[in-house]
Amino acid sequence: MNQADNIIVMGKSGAGKQPRVDVLIRRFGLKQLSTGDIFRTYLGLFNELGDESDLNSFYDSASDNFIPDEAIKNKLNISHWEDADAIVLGLKAKYYVNQGLFVPDHITNALFESAFQALGFRGAVLDGFPRTIDQARFLVEMIEREGIKIDAILLIENEDELIIARTVGRRICRTCGELYHVEHRPPPMPGNCEFESPKCKIIQRSDDTVRSLEARLQEFQTKTRPAIEYLQEQKIPFYSAPGNLPTYAPEAVQASVFEVMQISG
Numbered sequence: 414m415n416q417a418d419n420i421i422v423m424g425k426s427g428a429g430k431q432p433r434v435d436v437l438i439r440r441f442g443l444k445q446l447s448t449g450d451i452f453r454t455y456l457g458l459f460n461e462l463g464d465e466s467d468l469n470s471f472y473d474s475a476s477d478n479f480i481p482d483e484a485i486k487n488k489l490n491i492s493h494w495e496d497a498d499a500i501v502l503g504l505k506a507k508y509y510v511n512q513g514l515f516v517p518d519h520i521t522n523a524l525f526e527s528a529f530q531a532l533g534f535r536g537a538v539l540d541g542f543p544r545t546i547d548q549a550r551f552l553v554e555m556i557e558r559e560g561i562k563i564d565a566i567l568l569i570e571n572e573d574e575l576i577i578a579r580t581v582g583r584r585i586c587r588t589c590g591e592l593y594h595v596e597h598r599p600p601p602m603p604g605n606c607e608f609e610s611p612k613c614k615i616i617q618r619s620d621d622t623v624r625s626l627e628a629r630l631q632e633f634q635t636k637t638r639p640a641i642e643y644l645q646e647q648k649i650p651f652y653s654a655p656g657n658l659p660t661y662a663p664e665a666v667q668a669s670v671f672e673v674m675q676i677s678g
């Protein structure tokens with residue numbers, strides 16, 4: 414493999430996807446397309462409007478669906494805007510996120526397609542999508558419809574027990590985002606970040622507690638495994654790489670990816 418248009422990276426939460434994503438980005442000049450970032454971007458587009466309307470007013474409970482997109486645009490006075498469709502998607506995502514509801518696949522699919530299309534369906538490492546079998550089916554349908562090339566799927570394998578042990582020790586600087594680990598990379602001073610801006614403070618993210626991690630690992634088994642099995646039946650080259658390595662030196666991480674995907678350095 415010497416060049417790539419798009420690569421999908423999958424794996425459990427905490428399996429070690431990010432360092433492998435970074436390797437692929439550097440090697441092939443790709444851009445990370447993560448569902449988390451997509452949600453933040455589209456929610457941000459809607460938030461920038463500063464619209465104070467009750468979000469329920471865009472939802473028709475009688476038909477259990479949003480009011481038509483044109484009606485949403487009219488209410489927001491954005492009908493003539495170039496990014497009106499993207500703002501409507503942001504509104505729909507916010508409707509669920511605000512209520513702490515699970516975002517339905519058809520909304521996630523629409524957000525993903527919009528962001529992928531903005532890249533011309535080319536040059537991305539797909540991260541966090543597809544995560545369910547419906548999303549996987551939607552992606553395969555989109556690949557065929559748009560003539561998109563997916564060069565490879567890389568699954569990062571890791572054991573639940575190892576992920577839990579590693580993740581619960583994780584600490585992050587809430588200001589600069591620097592990552593630490595109580596065993597593998599302790600902060601220079603307890604509670605203090607090495608970049609020590611006055612506001613730097615080391616915390617454990619609420620996502621990194623055992624309970625929330627176990628819920629995500631469970632969801633991976635019930636929702637993402639079937640998506641992986643479905644994708645393995647497609648004609649996309651499928652590779653898996655170990656998430657757990659004897660050493661995490663950058664060269665070792667890179668070699669572990671290059672080796673399984675037969676990428677030359």
Ligand SMILES: [Zn+2]
Nearest residue numbers: 586589606613
């Ligand atoms: Zn910091």
